[in-house]
Amino acid sequence: MLELRNIGLSLNGESGEAKEILRNINLTLEEGKLYGITGPNGGGKTSIAKVIMGIFSATQGQVLFNGEDITNLSITERARKGLAYAFQNPPRFKGIQVEEVMRIAKPGIDEMSIRGYLRDVGLCPEDYLARDLGANLSGGETKRLEVAQVLAKESQLTIFDEPEAGVDLWTIQKLINLIVTRHRGGANRTAVIISHNEQFLPVCDELVLVADGEIQEQGPTNAIWPLIRDDIICDCQIRNQCGGGFYEVQPS
Amino acid sequence: MIARYVISVGVVFMKYSPLDSKLLETIADLHGIPQGAFNIRKDGEGFRQSSANIEIIPKKDKPGIDIVVKPGTKDESVHIPVILTKSGLKDLVYNTFIIGEDADVTIIAGCGIHNSGEDVSEHDGIHEFFVKSGARLKYIERHYGQGDGTGRRVLNPTTIVTVENGAYVEMEMVQIKGVDNTVRNTDAFIHDRGALKIIERLLTHGEQEAVSNVTLNLLGLDASGQVLSRTVAQDNSNQLFKAALVGKNRCSGHVECDSIIMGAAQIRAIPGLTAESAEAVLTHEAAIGRIAGDQLIKLMTLGLDEQEAIDTILAAFLR
Numbered sequence A: 001m002l003e004l005r006n007i008g009l010s011l012n013g014e015s016g017e018a019k020e021i022l023r024n025i026n027l028t029l030e031e032g033k034l035y036g037i038t039g040p041n042g043g044g045k046t047s048i049a050k051v052i053m054g055i056f057s058a059t060q061g062q063v064l065f066n067g068e069d070i071t072n073l074s075i076t077e078r079a080r081k082g083l084a085y086a087f088q089n090p091p092r093f094k095g096i097q098v099e100e101v102m103r104i105a106k107p108g109i110d111e112m113s114i115r116g117y118l119r120d121v122g123l124c125p126e127d128y129l130a131r132d133l134g135a136n137l138s139g140g141e142t143k144r145l146e147v148a149q150v151l152a153k154e155s156q157l158t159i160f161d162e163p164e165a166g167v168d169l170w171t172i173q174k175l176i177n178l179i180v181t182r183h184r185g186g187a188n189r190t191a192v193i194i195s196h197n198e199q200f201l202p203v204c205d206e207l208v209l210v211a212d213g214e215i216q217e218q219g220p221t222n223a224i225w226p227l228i229r230d231d232i233i234c235d236c237q238i239r240n241q242c243g244g245g246f247y248e249v250q251p252s
Numbered sequence B: 001m002i003a004r005y006v007i008s009v010g011v012v013f014m015k016y017s018p019l020d021s022k023l024l025e026t027i028a029d030l031h032g033i034p035q036g037a038f039n040i041r042k043d044g045e046g047f048r049q050s051s052a053n054i055e056i057i058p059k060k061d062k063p064g065i066d067i068v069v070k071p072g073t074k075d076e077s078v079h080i081p082v083i084l085t086k087s088g089l090k091d092l093v094y095n096t097f098i099i100g101e102d103a104d105v106t107i108i109a110g111c112g113i114h115n116s117g118e119d120v121s122e123h124d125g126i127h128e129f130f131v132k133s134g135a136r137l138k139y140i141e142r143h144y145g146q147g148d149g150t151g152r153r154v155l156n157p158t159t160i161v162t163v164e165n166g167a168y169v170e171m172e173m174v175q176i177k178g179v180d181n182t183v184r185n186t187d188a189f190i191h192d193r194g195a196l197k198i199i200e201r202l203l204t205h206g207e208q209e210a211v212s213n214v215t216l217n218l219l220g221l222d223a224s225g226q227v228l229s230r231t232v233a234q235d236n237s238n239q240l241f242k243a244a245l246v247g248k249n250r251c252s253g254h255v256e257c258d259s260i261i262m263g264a265a266q267i268r269a270i271p272g273l274t275a276e277s278a279e280a281v282l283t284h285e286a287a288i289g290r291i292a293g294d295q296l297i298k299l300m301t302l303g304l305d306e307q308e309a310i311d312t313i314l315a316a317f318l319r
């Protein structure tokens, strides 16, 4: 359904010189499956999502969606073809209200359905429908609203970038259930969850481990998850920029 | 007395063209004859109706009207739109508003210019408000220009507001589109426990120029004043915004100017704070910037194209 072929990405850093962010990314997502992407901070997970969505244009390689080469399509065109991305850090708006953004996500949606999506992410519609998507929302509220928007969009492929980040402990299980049930709702939708969460990752069908701008491992969850959980991959394969493993505490 | 006014207004209304009606709708949400008191001024001539509690009296010495709201009047509104449809007309009016003690009213003003000729069409309104103690006033003023002529559309409002003890005034001043030159001067004098909130929203495009000078004199004990300005400058347009707070007592004041700049436009925002009392608390914030790229991208990921995303963000910003 979606295929990344030999994707490379270079971006200009703050000093202006190009930095290689992604290298040799080959990934095939099949219809109806739930994928988890994990890996260390700065490894390139969000960058992969942005290349799929067209927010970053790949410096190399191709993006195929339902067999069509969409590498040169704009964000808007990809969104209209059935791709959706829930931002890791959703931007804030002045004056745009929750109800309005839900209507942008799904033109023609009725108010009942909007209320339903808000309830799905644990927000009381009475309190949030008319709220501004501005600076007054808390971090967790912003993330929940972001999830509500992409769910309302009902896209064929939806990427959730750390949907659980900043969301309280009591809600994480509900959020997992929501994404899993929506995804497995029979509509043959595909979802990608970028996550660091130990509850989220095991429910996925397949896992992809990204570090240092490359895919280090990918495969069925039952094969990959134990490696990640038991730190087997971390110790021997992932190196951070300083050359070491992460969080190595020196004995005092 | 009232009946006679209604009849004369009815006759006058029949002379209104679809263009007039459209202008009235844009600036004052008017669909037909308004309820209650009103004064409609078209090309320098006014037609009016008073109500039991709100009297509209034409001035004898100069063009304009006195609007006198009886003390204690509640939940009434007054419409006072002005429309200019003749190219080359220069219209000057002096309006005085007296809002009686403990009244609570809304005044909807506004000026629409349709200029399809080559000459300048100009409306200069000098509005003076006396809001008596304990009264509440909401004043809404919308400015709008249209017409495909080369003649400039000019609007220069001067507003002088006296907020007496314990009165509350909210003024929303909006310049929607199509006004080529505007210089707006606003001076306010706020007494004990009086409060004034000015919300200014302005969009300039093409070669338009807009200047706004606002001065809030916080005279009384616990007086408070707020100026919130949201503006968008597109193309080659030019905006100058000066907001001054003068605190002469234990008082509080806040100025916020927030602007989106596009194309080759220029914006200058100059907030000024003067404290003449150690107990005055005065603050300001000013920000000018492009539309944030991440906001555009976010809306595009929901399926809007770039222009739709820009329009959505600007409309929301100016709302």
Ligand SMILES: Nc1ncnc2c1ncn2[C@@H]1O[C@H](COP(=O)(O)OP(=O)(O)OP(=O)(O)O)[C@@H](O)[C@H]1O
Pocket: A011, A012, A013, A014, A021, A039, A040, A041, A042, A043, A044, A045, A046, A047, A048, A088
């Ligand atoms: N717009 C950008 N310009 C330049 N460099 C960028 C940009 N965005 C990200 N990077 C860099 O690309 C690398 C990968 O970032 P990315 O956001 O994809 O990581 P991530 O795996 O999502 O990390 P995290 O777990 O912290 O969210 C990082 O080194 C980051 O600094």
Ligand SMILES: [Mg+2]
Pocket: A045, A046, A047, A088, A161
């Ligand atoms: Mg990330």
